[in-house]
Amino acid sequence: MVGLYIYFGVYNNRVDDIKNVSPEVKIDSGQLVSSFILNEENANSVYRNKVVEIDGTVKEINFYNNRNTVLLYGHTKYTSVLCDMQSDQIENVKKLTKGQKVKLKGICKGFLKDAILLNCVLINNDQINE
């Protein structure tokens, strides 16, 4: 049932809001990066194209390319989880500070030098605001 929901919610409408889609996997940002570095193929089979909920610490917030991007620390200070935030998250993203602990979810796309997640929404802040 959950699978069907995710299928219709994400695959048929994947550029839309994932706020109401339940995460398939929950993981810490450091562990996510470690698992890609350890075995990228294996990590892809677990996380790629899935809605992943991440716990992590804010390393950087930037607005390059007119996007709202939050970088969370990976397993070292030189690696990260790069989260491209959904456009409606801008007000909450602006309030974030470096070093803050956050929970967010997004669609994991894979790994380059960082794990990359698109369509991300903050979870803690949503609950506060709603």
Added chain:
Amino acid sequence: MNKIIILILLLITITGFDTTSDQFMTRQGQVSFFSYTSVENIEAKNNQVLSIIDFAKGEIAVSMLMNAFVFKKSLMHEHFNESYIESDLYPKATFEGKIIDFEPLATGVQTKMVKGNLTIHGITKEVEIKTTIENTNGTYRLIGDFEATVKDFDIKIPPVLAPNIAKTISIQFRFEYQPYEK
């Protein structure tokens, strides 16, 4: 006394060119592509393109996730990943090349050719791409565009959709580099 000054200047010059400062990186480069036909126009953007430049060697490397291209319509995204690019089999596109006659210390804008290997859909082609390089206060911006032929990369378009997809795709890139933190 003069010898000491020369020695100090020499030391500053040498330490200023240590290996770490030779590398610049962006993890949020932008690559867009466009397909224009009389039937429809298709446009997609990837804002998480990784690129590293090694100034000492004049080398540039680019890597991107094909499933991170964002389309206006989800159906286009689906066709692109599942039928054309087959991103499960070939998740990344890469480029590795050299910037010809690159002058890393020149400030302002310079136009250079980059020669190297472009790999898309598991097929590698040698390409030459013109780029502008802008050096402002130690950050570097590379901007350019080029064209790629769909057929060259063994991308199969079903006959029924052939009129919707251009035979030649135009690709734009924009990378803003910062000093590389390992």
